[in-house]
Amino acid sequence: MTVHGDVFIAGGETLIGRALIRAFTRTHARVCAPARDDLDLTDTCAVHRYFAATRPRHVVVAGGKSGGIGLNQRVPADLMTDNLLVATNVCMAAARHGVEKLLYLASSCCYPKDCPQPMRVEHLGTGPLEPTSEPYAVAKIAGIQLCAALRRQQGARFIAAIPADVFGPDSSFDTESSHVIPALVAKMHAAKIQNAQEIVLWGTGNPRREFLFADDLAEACVLVIERYDEVAAINLGGGTELSIRDVAVMIAEVVGFEGRLVFDASKPDGMPRKLLDSTVLHDLGWRAATPIHEALRRTYRGFLDRSADSAGGTAGATR
Numbered sequence: 001m002t003v004h005g006d007v008f009i010a011g012g013e014t015l016i017g018r019a020l021i022r023a024f025t026r027t028h029a030r031v032c033a034p035a036r037d038d039l040d041l042t043d044t045c046a047v048h049r050y051f052a053a054t055r056p057r058h059v060v061v062a063g064g065k066s067g068g069i070g071l072n073q074r075v076p077a078d079l080m081t082d083n084l085l086v087a088t089n090v091c092m093a094a095a096r097h098g099v100e101k102l103l104y105l106a107s108s109c110c111y112p113k114d115c116p117q118p119m120r121v122e123h124l125g126t127g128p129l130e131p132t133s134e135p136y137a138v139a140k141i142a143g144i145q146l147c148a149a150l151r152r153q154q155g156a157r158f159i160a161a162i163p164a165d166v167f168g169p170d171s172s173f174d175t176e177s178s179h180v181i182p183a184l185v186a187k188m189h190a191a192k193i194q195n196a197q198e199i200v201l202w203g204t205g206n207p208r209r210e211f212l213f214a215d216d217l218a219e220a221c222v223l224v225i226e227r228y229d230e231v232a233a234i235n236l237g238g239g240t241e242l243s244i245r246d247v248a249v250m251i252a253e254v255v256g257f258e259g260r261l262v263f264d265a266s267k268p269d270g271m272p273r274k275l276l277d278s279t280v281l282h283d284l285g286w287r288a289a290t291p292i293h294e295a296l297r298r299t300y301r302g303f304l305d306r307s308a309d310s311a312g313g314t315a316g317a318t319r
Contacts (some may be wrong), residue, residue: 008056009033010041010090011063016105016153016163018170020060023218032056042085051097059094059102060221061087061143066107067172068179069270072133080135087143095156102158103225104147106140106233108210108274109133110162116276121162121233125212130271148231160233163225164276168295169212169302181211181296184248185303188257198260202267205245209274212238213295216288223286237276238288244269254296 007024011017012033024031032054040062041052064083072079087104094102109213111119112127124144129137134285147158171182178186184201228234242250249262290298 002003002096002178006054006056007031007058007060008054010059010061010086014062014066014171015168015170016166016217017062019168019214019218021063022215023131023222024060027222029058029211030052036206041089042082043080043207044085044089047089047093048096051099053094055097056094057100058225059099061089061102061104062289063090064139066179067201068183069132069268070176071178072136072165076135080139081225083136083139084142087139087146091143091146091150091158094158095154097151098174100180101225101229102147102156103221104143104160105221106144106160106162107137108164108276109137109271109287110141110144110229111271111274113271114273115271118237118275119235120277121235124189124233132268132270144233151231154237159224159228159230159231161221161236162233162276163217164210164212164237166212166217169299169305170214171302173303173306180209180244180245181251181299185255185296188252188255189303190308191259192255192257196257196259198262199257200264201261202264203244203269204265205248205261205263205267206243206272207271208243208275210241211247211292211295212236212239212240212288213290213298214301216290216295219289220281220286223284224281227284228280234280235276236281237278237280240292241275242279242292246296249291250296251300254293254300273278 007029008019009017012021014033021031021033064086065079073182113122113130124279144160146159148159150156168180173182173186175183175187
């Protein structure tokens, strides 16, 4: 499968963006993914100048700040405004400058808190959102709606996709702001180094999440931008659903932490369950290729590699 012509990855420095660069490079397309220092996606004029100069044929929008429950609680306005600006700037510039096809990546937190399971795209907007991530989710929903509006107004071939919870070796491993798997990897590694007898984790451990390795998601995106062209968003899930407690036990095994796992039920859980109905994606012929244990091992190796590159090889262990 080959995506011909230029592919612009908006947000190429992110976990998903880096995986997209690897995947689209393998399709023999010329991939452009300027770093945020080179192209600020929240700068409207800069984004339009970039599109006018480079004229990409395909665009994948993976930019916009994101993080776990902790970050969503501390800086909800920052997350919301950053994602609104990125979606607006990139989608409008793509429409103005004749992009052939655009794929916008949203988030599973766009679904209602008490959504029926598995979650289907027709469930979007049918109930209140999870309060801990509502501002971020509203921005992502706006991106989905903008793609649909540009299709109706201009005939733009813009599509939106909703990935499961993504992780991988390029994750942010900041224990205060990152998503659940990388945060647990960093926290358990630090506990192992310190010979801690126990580790305290947020929430009850009961919520269930669908996890997807970043490189598997990127391969799904290559397929979708080639073969999917509908106004309705498409779910991108691999079907690996685990409770937070179960994934914590797996990570402890991978990291080698042998202490007790203690769950602090006074901390928020977030949505009780998030499982995507990805029938449409699977009917296109895609399946996740990386088993969960292998994906966790590769993620931990990525963490160790980045820790070794830090001063004294300890920065990643102590954050």
